[in-house]
Amino acid sequence: MVWRHDNEMQRMLRDSIEAHVSANHSTDRVRECREMRAGFDPQEWRAMADLGWTGVLLSEENGGTGLPLSEALPLAEVVGRNLIPEPFVASAIMAATVLNAADNKVSQVIAEPLADGSRVITLAFQEQTGMKGATVPSVTCKNGKLVGNKLFVPAWSDITDLLVTCILDGDLAIVFIPGNAEGLAASPAKMSDGSLMTTLEFSGVAVEPENILLQGQPALDALNLAIANGTLALCAQMEGLATAAFEITVDYMKSRVQFNQPISDFQANRFTMVDLNGEIELGGASWRQALLNLDENRFEAARVSISAAKARCSEMVLAVTKASIQYHGGIGFTEEADIGLYLKAALRLSPWLGGAVYHRMAAYDMYREGQVDAGK
């Protein structure tokens, strides 16, 4: 994709990341992490923090570098491209967005260990499958006690703390809950990529008043922005993943000889790969356009185009990795081949924050609502 280019800051960031990744990361490490309890390595999380990854979005008051989202997304691409298992999007993008919005003394206290990589912060907001931004939570905070369940919470580990959405005095609120809080039960489920997706049950977890980070409209705005930023970063991550799988497959196809020619010479194979290349291009274009809308504060258009981008990228990353397996033949179905790691990561990322079927309809629904509003 010669025709796309980074700006100065993006290029600097990308170069520094890629240097780190090629020195410290490999598919061997991906396999090792899959066997770890949390599916990622707290040591490496700290190393990433030292390079500024975990604080990339965090404001300077929060101990970060406060870069805009567009500058941070090359990181997400590299995370995707290299199957880096640490919870970059969940924590360094989504939780950080909420912390930036909170912007008070407590958020600084919470943000600091995220910035230095000693803790992971994750946002627990989802209570059902599929999603279209913020929904009214059933989790409540009454008399300082949090009650209810959250589903599909990513990035659960021994060093994870939580930002939890709940209803407080009839308003949406986001509260901070330490991972080891009393009354919190976690049921983590292992995913195809080795990561955990966790159901959290809050049975009267104490919420200190100073841990109420946001409430009312600011809470809703922060949640929506966190989901928007997270979805875009996830798109970038999926594009990175798909691009890497595509390249690995192209190389394999050029080397694999059947019937006296490399299988990359067979026209049907070539055309299928061209179609997939087109899907990657469309996915990449789609989330970049959505990012532009968000950057330029076209919120209505951004909502629509983020959903469209997520639909395309979710579908594309599966299409590319599935075809990659097919073109690897028997090899592709072995645990030993790296390409399977890409498929299993794609399976995890594709439905997270809402899958293709869901977002495609959501994009059109929101577009129509916007039109109807505009038409009033």
Place this chain on the structure above:
Amino acid sequence: MVWRHDNEMQRMLRDSIEAHVSANHSTDRVRECREMRAGFDPQEWRAMADLGWTGVLLSEENGGTGLPLSEALPLAEVVGRNLIPEPFVASAIMAATVLNAADNKVSQVIAEPLADGSRVITLAFQEQTGMKGATVPSVTCKNGKLVGNKLFVPAWSDITDLLVTCILDGDLAIVFIPGNAEGLAASPAKMSDGSLMTTLEFSGVAVEPENILLQGQPALDALNLAIANGTLALCAQMEGLATAAFEITVDYMKSRVQFNQPISDFQANRFTMVDLNGEIELGGASWRQALLNLDENRFEAARVSISAAKARCSEMVLAVTKASIQYHGGIGFTEEADIGLYLKAALRLSPWLGGAVYHRMAAYDMYREGQVDAGK
């Protein structure tokens, strides 16, 4: 499709038809008929009647040969394969099915000119787009007067008479209305294949008591069977059409040289045609299975499988004819090339009696209803 075979009766019928068709029919005639007012040739309708086509399903009392549907369907295939514009399915299958169910003196009077080809009979029952069998009509028959509108009525012409569904004394009824009845206004619209699709407005058309052919459950059963038979015949017609378009395209691809080889040598083209061949096979298998269910009185299963077959065949006939245009290159986009006639006929047949999107969902809904019933 060597592996499918006709039974004795089917083979006899097919041979006789094909002899007639090759002597009397051509794409020139298809073009001529498109310019005719009704989109078909009453002369040829009579010739087909002489060969027994119009009476193929009509019972012997009704002046026909009373063959079972399965024996009549090779005719529908030939009609599709040769783009025969006369309204075989609408009249000789659907209207005939109702007349057979009526089975009384009047039906004989009505059926006779159908059997001898002097008249066309068509069933006017549809009042909205998409369909899933019989629906409660809004057309009413009160005090001997028919009032209301029918949409998408096929086979309208100077020699067409009508069987109309309506509500009579709170029951579904099917009544006979001569095409020239007073109070009947027809608004025919020309379709891509030259045929007419007609909106009929009944503003107090007189219904003679003896022209009430069927009422209550028998009317409903007859209507459902007419739609079922018509849908299956339409599937057979679409399979015939798709098969012919496929063969024409294969021949063209073998003769068209680009880059020093016939375009049939390009693997991507070959594989796409293989996929389309698979769709034709699935479509053919699907309607034959549905026919078997209907023949063996498995009505629940028949309803499901007829919808599935219609979905597959409707989609398949468009896929095949669209690809046929693409593989004909510029030639395919000229009025002069025959292949365009196939596309235009496919456009007409595909949505008639309900399109693919509709029937796919209907098939699954009916299957689930059946399961739920069975589960009770």
Place this chain on the structure above:
Amino acid sequence: MLENNHEDMSILSDDAFRMKFRDWLETTYPDEWKNPVVFRLHGAEETRWLRMLCDGGFRCPSWPREYGGMGLGLRKQLIYHEELERIGAARNVDTGATLLGATIIRHGTDAQKQKYLPEVLNGDCLWCQGFSEPNAGSDLASLKTTAVLDGDEYVINGTKIWTTMAPFSHKIFLLARTDMNAPRPQQGISMLIVDDMKQEGMTVSSITNLNGEAEFAQVFFDDVRIPVTNVIYEVNKGWDVAKAMLGDERIFIGSPTLANQTFAVLEELISKMGKDTDTIFKAEVAKAFCDLNDLRALFAQVCDAAIRGVADGKTYSTIKMQASETFKRISDTLINVAQEYGPSVGHPDLDGFEKDILAFFLIARPSTIYGGASEIQKTIIARDIFGPPAKR
């Protein structure tokens, strides 16, 4: 003589230019040509429109001002096209400006420039392009039309097909084989001009398309004589000239305009049919919507790349293929959603709906054939991804 005496709009800000052209269009563009059911302007209509543009100072956006054009960069050219789309302008092929003119400016002699450019500018002369032949479609290099030198004239024999707007054109430029012994088929081809479509030996035979229009034709050359000065650039270098025609402007063939129009009709249709709340049909429209959204995003970004000068052949091929395939797919959706109304000739019998959806569907068919069939685009892209396949 050629100089554009109108205001130099290349020095305006993008927004100022956009508003200037928009104002002009809003006061000038004929209502009867808006949101056309007829897709393209022909003949006298086209001449009228080109003259209006010329009089307004909005003619030939890409030509340098010294040749009478507007001298706009690619970004302003894109704005120009966006504004035409916004007003719902009918398409016109304008082969004279976009292909012939650009080529003459780049490769023509002074005499050719003096002779041909002014009459293109004021719309007096409409051109058509003679490249494809009955047996040289996607495989253009296998063309067989010959031009044999006879004194100071070339004598042309052969035939061209799919010559768009030939029945309405005054002149034609074509590729013909001038060296029958060249080692490779791409060599020995020259680009030639025939100054009069009605001159002796010329026959134009209209071809009616599936939609009933006669916009293109087969053109026969039977001992057609032209002066040697009617060669563009050098003899036997026609292939290079033809390739050079595919400049930045080929990006416009990847524009989502037709897909946009079709989608607008789709939305109107589903609403008129009362199916806009029917989830199952809405899902089809949602798919079309997302396809279009992403195509537009890709087009915008490829345009940026083209403006930066970094768009490559693979990128142009990608956007061309995606644009035509999306147009086709959305027109398919239009037909599917229309159900029984789909095959209606003219327009469906639906109150207040007057769009010819069948025409949209039919006109979309060849979009993946002309201007480089999808198969050709895929071959180009595959070569970029994998390298060329081994010769066997």
Place this chain on the structure above:
Amino acid sequence: MLENNHEDMSILSDDAFRMKFRDWLETTYPDEWKNPVVFRLHGAEETRWLRMLCDGGFRCPSWPREYGGMGLGLRKQLIYHEELERIGAARNVDTGATLLGATIIRHGTDAQKQKYLPEVLNGDCLWCQGFSEPNAGSDLASLKTTAVLDGDEYVINGTKIWTTMAPFSHKIFLLARTDMNAPRPQQGISMLIVDDMKQEGMTVSSITNLNGEAEFAQVFFDDVRIPVTNVIYEVNKGWDVAKAMLGDERIFIGSPTLANQTFAVLEELISKMGKDTDTIFKAEVAKAFCDLNDLRALFAQVCDAAIRGVADGKTYSTIKMQASETFKRISDTLINVAQEYGPSVGHPDLDGFEKDILAFFLIARPSTIYGGASEIQKTIIARDIFGPPAKR
């Protein structure tokens, strides 16, 4: 000695046979193997099951009774498979009966029949098949394993891969090159038997698949010695023998069983997720339903044709490809409908739902690779439609 002493079920009516087998299955089939989450029986489990069948008189439906089989025609074999599917039986590969046994019956010597058939019948001996090699997958004829005559022994060197159930098998039959100078790659290949997977020079190296199972292996042959009597049919005729293996029974690889199972899980899933009234997800399931419906129809009709003896290679290729592609597509739908639950290892954390949907998805992946990849099937079908492509 080989004769089947059980009742001759080939003379029963189809219905009587069906009910007889059904009754036997219902009283005999172990509950713990029903509707398996583990897909296939291995090793000792398989031996136990084969012995149960043998004792019940239901072993080797296609073998003639004189060799101890049931001597059933294709129609009754289909009924046999339908009843196994009905009870939710686990699949077992049974290479010994379906491939090796059938081949020995057709091409083996009397000694080979006496030696090999009884132990296949009673389940004592499990076989695996050594065809594919690391560089000879779809292109089987390019295999490189050699067998060199040394006295009255062949000495085998080389390696086989994707050898299904090799870790659980006692014996292997393989293709090896016995004439290195044959003019065409298909010539000079023989089919050989190695009587002991543990004999000197044999190494079986398990390969773990994406689903974490170790059902297949790479098998290495390092100076493995076998007697010349272990050649099946004639020396250098192994290719013909291998092709002849693809008899009527290859229809079973086109069976919709796996697609059926996957669809049943899909329905259970959507209901457990409470999405069975959500139109947009239901539409995905409806598509899967229709795909399955049509596949089943096609399979039934191809079976009829096979029974009539008129199914040709194109038809077998079509049903194989459709069955595997449909299985794969429905498993894709399963994952899509599951949304966030899709990637769960084991099974999703959904009350009362214990199906491993990820395993269904992963196991579907190679279905379009093994047994003739979809690309190979398409090549075969295309040859039937168009004839072979010209040599260039």
